Amino acid sequence: MNLYFNEIFDVDEGVLDDYGAFNIALVVDLPLFADPFLLFNSNKPEYIALHDGIIDYLIYLRDISLKGGLSIGDKKNLFCFPEVSQNWLGFSTTSNAGRGLGIKFASALSENLNTLFQNFGNEQVTQGSHLEKLCLIREGVGRDMISDFTTNLIKRFLCEYTEKFAKENLSPEQIQTFAVPRVNFSAKTKTWQPGTYELPVHDGDFVLLTPKDILTKDDAWINKKDFFKDYFDIAPAIQNDQLRANINQYFAQMVPKNPTAKEEAEAIRKTSLKYPELIDYYIRHKEDNGEKATKRSRDLVKESLDVYVKQFGKLVDKLHEESNFYTLKESSDSLGAALERANYLKDIIENKGGQKLFYHDGVAVKREADLQILYRLVWFETNFDVGREVNDGRGPVDFKISNGAKDKTLIEMKLASNSQLKRNLEKQLPVYQKASDAEGGVKVIIYFSARELARVQRILRDLNVSDSERIILIDARNDNKPSGSKA
Numbered sequence: 365m366n367l368y369f370n371e372i373f374d375v376d377e378g379v380l381d382d383y384g385a386f387n388i389a390l391v392v393d394l395p396l397f398a399d400p401f402l403l404f405n406s407n408k409p410e411y412i413a414l415h416d417g418i419i420d421y422l423i424y425l426r427d428i429s430l431k432g433g434l435s436i437g438d439k440k441n442l443f444c445f446p447e448v449s450q451n452w453l454g455f456s457t458t459s460n461a462g463r464g465l466g467i468k469f470a471s472a473l474s475e476n477l478n479t480l481f482q483n484f485g486n487e488q489v490t491q492g493s494h495l496e497k498l499c500l501i502r503e504g505v506g507r508d509m510i511s512d513f514t515t516n517l518i519k520r521f522l523c524e525y526t527e528k529f530a531k532e533n534l535s536p537e538q539i540q541t542f543a544v545p546r547v548n549f550s551a552k553t554k555t556w557q558p559g560t561y562e563l564p565v566h567d568g569d570f571v572l573l574t575p576k577d578i579l580t581k582d583d584a585w586i587n588k589k590d591f592f593k594d595y596f597d598i599a600p601a602i603q604n605d606q607l608r609a610n611i612n613q614y615f616a617q618m619v620p621k622n623p624t625a626k627e628e629a630e631a632i633r634k635t636s637l638k639y640p641e642l643i644d645y646y647i648r649h650k651e652d653n654g655e656k657a658t659k660r661s662r663d664l665v666k667e668s669l670d671v672y673v674k675q676f677g678k679l680v681d682k683l684h685e686e687s688n689f690y691t692l693k694e695s696s697d698s699l700g701a702a703l704e705r706a707n708y709l710k711d712i713i714e715n716k717g718g719q720k721l722f723y724h725d726g727v728a729v730k731r732e733a734d735l736q737i738l739y740r741l742v743w744f745e746t747n748f749d750v751g752r753e754v755n756d757g758r759g760p761v762d763f764k765i766s767n768g769a770k771d772k773t774l775i776e777m778k779l780a781s782n783s784q785l786k787r788n789l790e791k792q793l794p795v796y797q798k799a800s801d802a803e804g805g806v807k808v809i810i811y812f813s814a815r816e817l818a819r820v821q822r823i824l825r826d827l828n829v830s831d832s833e834r835i836i837l838i839d840a841r842n843d844n845k846p847s848g849s850k851a
Contacts, residue, residue, distance in 0.1 A: 367391050367680060367744065368673055369571065373538055373564060383529050385573040386665065387673050388452040390566055392740045394672050395733060396453045397511035398518065400495045401585040402578045402661055405654040410521070411578065418517045419493045423485040424551060425473070442554065443473055445516040445546070451572040453579070454511060473498060489644035491651050496586035500643055501636045507583055519572075520547040523561040526573045530564050540565040581664040585657035586650050591643070595632045598646050611639050671729055672737065675721040680741050682712055698748055698765040698773040699804030703833065705742050706775075706808050710838045719840045728812045728840070735777050735810060736762055773804040780811035780820045780837075789835075790827055810838045 369388050370377045380387050388394065403415035425442060447454065485493050499510055515522070523544055530539050539562050546556040563570035583589060599615070602608040619631035636642045650657070695701045712718040721738075722729050729735075743750045743765075751764040763775040778785055789807065811817045820837060824830040 367677060367741070369564075369573070372566060373534055375533055379533055380529075380573075383533075383573075384575045384577065385525075385529065386453075386576045386579060387669065388571075388573070389672065389741075390452060390571065391744055392737055393452055393454045394668065394737065396574075396579045396581050396665070396668055397507075397584075398453075398514045398574065398578045399580040399584045399657070399661065400510070400514045401650070401654070401657055402580065403514075403518075404492055404494065405651075405657060406577070414518050414521055415492075418495055418514065419485060421517060421549065422493075422495060422498075426484055428554075438554065441556065445512060447512050448515045448519055448522075448572065450570050451515060451522065451574050453515075453574060454508070487644055489641065490647045494586055494647055496584050497643060497647060500586075500588050500591050500646075501633050507587070510584060516546065519544070520559060522572045522574060523547060523559065523563065525575065526563055526571070527561045529573055530562060534564060538564055540570070542570045544570065576665045577658075577661065579665050580657075580661045581668055585654075585660070586647055590650075591646050592629055592632055594646060594649065595642070598642060598649060601649075602641070602645055607639070607641060611635060611642065614638055667724055671724050671734065675724070676738055676741060679712065679718055679721050679738065680744065682716060682718060696767075698767050698771045699806070701746070701748055702765050702773045702775055702804070702806045703836075706806060706836045709739070709742050709808075710836055714839050719842055722810075722812070722840045723842055728842070730779055730781065730812060732777060732779055732782070735779070739763070739775075739777050739808070773806060775806045775808065777808045777810070780809050780816035785809070785820070786823045786826070789823065789829070805834060807835045808838060809835065810840050812840050812842075814841075 366372045367389050369375070369385075369390060370380050372390055377387060386396065400415060400418060403411045403418075406412060428438075428442075484497070487493060495514065496510055499507070541560060541562050542565075543558045543560050544563075545558045547559040548557045549555075550557060561570075563572070565571070599608065599611050602611065615631055615635045618634045620627055623631065695704055709718075713722075740750065740763075747767070749764075749766045751766065762777050764772055765775060766772040776788070778788065782788070809820055811820060817837070817839070821830070824832075824835065829835055
C-alpha cells in the first residue's frame, strides 16, 4: 500500500533522508510543524533569513496597524492565511484540510502588536524578536495558528526546496507546473502575489516537502505552558532590583491566599500584562538554552518517523497482506463498516503482533491523538466520507463516518487510562448522536495493562453496557502475546 511520499513517488527513503526532508504521509496530516525558534537558532544562513523575514513582516503589520485605517479587506489580505495543506503536516487527522487563519486570528494578532508588544523588533533583553511572543498570555493566538502563520511566510522557501528535490529525483511525469498563491509580498501594493514552480503532483494538487531540522511536535520551544511553569524561576532572576520588587509586589496583590492553580495562572497573566518585561526574560532564558530546542526537535522528529512512518506503515501493510483488508467489500451502511474496520484492527493488534506498533523504544504510545491518526489509516481507500473532530453544536467527536445525509455513525477512540472515560461513555456519545442525527455510535477503547482492563470492565458494568457490540476493547499489551508474533 502506497501511503508515504517515498512510496507514491517511487523514491528510495534514503534519498529523501539524505536531502533532509520528512517523509510525509499523503493520506493524513502528521502532527509536526515548523517551529520559528528553530529558524532563529539555526546556523544556516537561509533559515536565519527566513526568521528575519517573518519578523520584518510582523513589524510591517504592527506599523500599518498603528497608523489605523485598516479595512476588513486589508486585514483579510494581510493577516489572514489559508492553511498550507500541501505540506501534509499540522493538526488535522482527517486529511490535510485545516481551518487556516481567519479574521479572529487577524484581530488578536493586530491587538497584540498594537498594545502589549509595541517594542516588537526593538527588544532590549532578548537576542532577537520572536513570533511566539504573541501567544504567551493573550487569547486568540495558539500553537496551530503560529504553525500556520510560519508555514505561510516560508512558503516560497518550501516551494523552492521541493522544486529542487523534484528536479533532481523525480521523473517528468511526476512533476507539474503550478501557480502557487501567496508566495511573494509587495509592501508597495499591500498584496500577496503567486509564484510558478515545478512541483510533485498527487491527486491533481502539488506536494510540498519540509526539512526535518525545522520541525517539532507537541509545542513550540517558546510556549505558554512553559512560561507559566517557569514564572517562579524567571521573576527572581531579573537583575533590576526595582523592577523585580515591583513585579513581586504586584503579583502578591493579584494572587489570593491559598490560590488554586487557575487563580495562580490568572495572577501570572495579569502581572505579565502589567510588566511585559517578564515575557522578554522568559524568552531570553529560552534563547540561552537553544541547543536543547535543537536536540528536542531531533528526538521528536526521529520518534515521529519511527512511529508514524515505520510502525504505522507496517500496520497498513499488515492489514493489506494478512487480511486483504483494503480490498474487502465494505458494508453498505456506515455502522456496519465502522464495526468491521474496528474489529479488523482489533484482530491485527491482538492476534497478529500488531500491538508492537504501539511501542517506541519499549514505551507504549499512549496519546489519543496518535491513536486517532492510526485509526484514520484504517479508513484508507474507503467509499465512506470520514470526518474528523465533528462539532454539531454539542461538542466534538473523533470521527463521523457517513454515506449521504441519512447514514452516519460517530466513532470515538479513547485510552482506557482516560480520566474522563466513564463520563464520556455515560453522557457524550448519546448527545452527539442526537445532535448529528447519527443512527449509530461506536466506542473503541485501547488498554495497555491488566489494571487498565479491570478499570474499563468496572465502568462498563456500572453503566450496564458490558455486552454492547458497539463498545470494542482492544488489548494492546505487549507482555501477553505469543513470542512468535512479528509486527
